[in-house]
Amino acid sequence: MSWLDAPASATQITHGRRFWLYAVAALVLxxxxxxxxxxxxxxxxxxxxxxxxxxxxxxxxxxxxxxxASWVQAAATSFKAATLTALVATPLGTMAAxxxxxxxxxxxxxxxxxxxxPMIVPVILIAVAVFYVYVKAxxxxxxxxxxxxxAMLAVPLVVIVVTSALKTFDANQEMVARSLGxxxxxxxxxxxxxxxxxxxxxxxxxxxxxxxxxxxxxLFVSGGANSTLTRNMFMALRDQIDPTIAAxxxxxIVVTSALxxxxxxxxxxxxx
Amino acid sequence: MATIAHxxxxxxxxxxxxxxxxxxxxxxxxxxxxxxxxxxxxxVTMLLPIAWLFSLSFTADDGSLSLVHYRRMLEQPSYASxxxxxxxxxxxxxxxxxxxxxxxxYVLSQLPRRAANLCLIAVMLPFWTxxxxxxxxWLVLLQRQGLINSWGIRLGLWDEPLALxxxxxxxxVGMVHIMLPFLVLPLLGTMRSIDHDYIKAAANLGASPxxxxxxVFFPLSLPGLFAGALIVFIICxxxxxxxxxxxxxxxxxxxxxxxxxIELFFNWGAASSLGVLLLALxxxxxxxASRLTRLxxxxxxxxx
Numbered sequence: 001m002s003w004l005d006a007p008a009s010a011t012q013i014t015h016g017r018r019f020w021l022y023a024v025a026a027l028v029l030x031x032x033x034x035x036x037x038x039x040x041x042x043x044x045x046x047x048x049x050x051x052x053x054x055x056x057x058x059x060x061x062x063x064x065x066x067x068x069a070s071w072v073q074a075a076a077t078s079f080k081a082a083t084l085t086a087l088v089a090t091p092l093g094t095m096a097a098x099x100x101x102x103x104x105x106x107x108x109x110x111x112x113x114x115x116x117x118p119m120i121v122p123v124i125l126i127a128v129a130v131f132y133v134y135v136k137a138x139x140x141x142x143x144x145x146x147x148x149x150x151a152m153l154a155v156p157l158v159v160i161v162v163t164s165a166l167k168t169f170d171a172n173q174e175m176v177a178r179s180l181g182x183x184x185x186x187x188x189x190x191x192x193x194x195x196x197x198x199x200x201x202x203x204x205x206x207x208x209x210x211x212x213x214x215x216x217x218x219l220f221v222s223g224g225a226n227s228t229l230t231r232n233m234f235m236a237l238r239d240q241i242d243p244t245i246a247a248x249x250x251x252x253i254v255v256t257s258a259l260x261x262x263x264x265x266x267x268x269x270x271x272x
Numbered sequence: 273m274a275t276i277a278h279x280x281x282x283x284x285x286x287x288x289x290x291x292x293x294x295x296x297x298x299x300x301x302x303x304x305x306x307x308x309x310x311x312x313x314x315x316v317t318m319l320l321p322i323a324w325l326f327s328l329s330f331t332a333d334d335g336s337l338s339l340v341h342y343r344r345m346l347e348q349p350s351y352a353s354x355x356x357x358x359x360x361x362x363x364x365x366x367x368x369x370x371x372x373x374x375x376x377x378y379v380l381s382q383l384p385r386r387a388a389n390l391c392l393i394a395v396m397l398p399f400w401t402x403x404x405x406x407x408x409x410w411l412v413l414l415q416r417q418g419l420i421n422s423w424g425i426r427l428g429l430w431d432e433p434l435a436l437x438x439x440x441x442x443x444x445v446g447m448v449h450i451m452l453p454f455l456v457l458p459l460l461g462t463m464r465s466i467d468h469d470y471i472k473a474a475a476n477l478g479a480s481p482x483x484x485x486x487x488v489f490f491p492l493s494l495p496g497l498f499a500g501a502l503i504v505f506i507i508c509x510x511x512x513x514x515x516x517x518x519x520x521x522x523x524x525x526x527x528x529x530x531x532x533x534i535e536l537f538f539n540w541g542a543a544s545s546l547g548v549l550l551l552a553l554x555x556x557x558x559x560x561a562s563r564l565t566r567l568x569x570x571x572x573x574x575x576x
Contacts, residue, residue, distance in 0.1 A: 009382060011471055013481035025379035028372045029394045032452060035409035036401045038419070042412065092310040099306030111307050118318055122510030122554055124527040125547040128534055129321030132328075152317040155310050184299075213402045215513050220534075233404050237517050241411060249405040260400035 036253060043246035061247035071232065071244070077222070078212055078229040081146050085211035088151040090204040093158025098188065100159075101166040112159070119156040123216045126153075131220040141223040149217050154207035161206065165199030202263040209259055322551075329544035341545035351546075358525045361440070361515070362508035365447045369504050370497065372448070373455040380456070381463035395453050403450065407517045410446045411437060414518075438520025446514040451507065455500035462496025495565060502561040509554055526550045
């Protein structure tokens with residue numbers, strides 16, 4: 001009996017009879033991966049126009065990127081903004097998640113919803129509103145303004161990740177530390193924080209990625225010397241297709257995959 | 273701050289208990305105040321600016337309170353067509369995601385765990401590559417001299433380059449690609465929790481494989497399908513980047529109109545009224561979704 005005639009599920013349907021289903025699933029999977037994977041080899045093409053597979057290989061688009069002052073500056077801005085966003089959003093979000101979990105107020109639910117709001121409201125609306133206020137406050141095109149806005153977008157992620165970690169943490173341990181004389185902050189730092197540290201680090205990485213990948217707010221409130229990489233890429237995409245973008249995309253894929261893989265590894269370590 | 277909290281309170285009585293209770297309340301308020309910095313950030317960079325925008329949408333050009341911007345939306349057919357386009361694109365995207373995502377989730381739910389997790393990496397891959405990178409990739413793949421056209425012609429599938437991008441179809445491809453994981457993940461969760469004994473029982477009672485699927489498995493998977501489809505639809509309503517890059521100016525959704533109202537015309541009244549309407553729609557659908565499914569399903573996976 002071949003594999004095709006073997007029963008595939010409890011309904012006794014054979015693999016052969018539902019082979020089409022596997023084909024559809026494989027095609028959908030391919031649809032999901034192909035665009036990401038095709039950019040990588042194309043970025044190493046030596047041709048003026050994008051072609052696949054490339055006829056000759058070269059690093060010209062990478063050297064193009066590093067030779068361009070505006071691209072390098074934009075990359076530096078993106079890294080700075082993303083790092084600062086993580087540094088602002090992680091402590092604020094962690095404090096809020098801890099406060100919500102420990103205070104056990106009924107009103108905490110309303111506060112929770114307020115803190116999650118930036119995830120729900122369409123980003124374009126936030127961007128336009130923030131732009132309006134920043135013009136008045138003279139914060140437009142400033143790194144500080146961009147970081148504040150990105151941190152606001154990242155706070156919900158931090159709150160969600162840390163809250164779910166606090167749910168599995170036994171709060172009595174902190175009570176024990178406090179009954180032995182530790183103050184609330186000391187008990188938090190010595191007992192609670194070490195146990196939720198993976199969630200906190202994951203939250204910081206997610207905040208970094210949120211800022212690093214963000215397009216719409218960056219489009220409205222960043223600019224000039226503080227343009228982000230995504231803003232410049234978006235502008236370039238509207239004009240023409242410059243293969244330099246393939247090189248930038250490849251580098252972004254490497255950075256974001258590395259960070260995301262790190263969060264997954266941390267998640268596994270936490271569950272183990 | 274050195275008070276020991278609740279365990280003692282139940283045992284104590286009289287003035288002592290009152291004092292302890294007061295201290296405990298004070299401490300809980302102090303704890304809740306830990307939310308203050310984050311709340312302040314959200315308040316200053318989101319809620320107040322949006323409230324400001326809200327008031328702009330009810331202000332006429334001469335500064336008086338009026339509904340002129342909303343009236344214009346009703347009167348000008350171009351606004352109606354923007355909302356029609358937004359709903360059309362969101363509905364079609366949701367439909368395609370259901371049609372493609374359901375079979376994928378179904379196969380994944382029946383694979384052995386290890387193989388399924390390997391495939392899940394492919395599902396998650398779009399999640400952790402930048403939205404802009406993926407949009408760019410589709411632009412490269414779908415353009416006139418792009419990969420799909422040149423391979424299609426070389427293989428003799430069609431003769432002339434097809435217009436695959438800078439129109440509705442390009443936008444849909446890009447949006448389906450972004451939204452599929454949002455459908456597959458909640459659906460897969462629901463499918464995995466379905467007890468296989470039900471399907472065995474159906475087969476045992478003489479149901480054909482097709483019958484067992486449609487009358488037992490499919491109804492049980494509907495909650496996950498609903499949750500996924502609703503979140504896809506709601507997120508689609510606010511899309512900006514994909515229609516802007518892949519739509520070639522032909523796919524103008526609400527977000528794109530808001531952006532061009534600001535960037536090109538500095539028309540704050542029009543932009544703010546559109547924005548208020550978009551927010552109202554999003555919240556309305558979210559409310560409907562929360563009635564139909566558990567909201568934690570919707571915001572569970574890291575959405576961006």
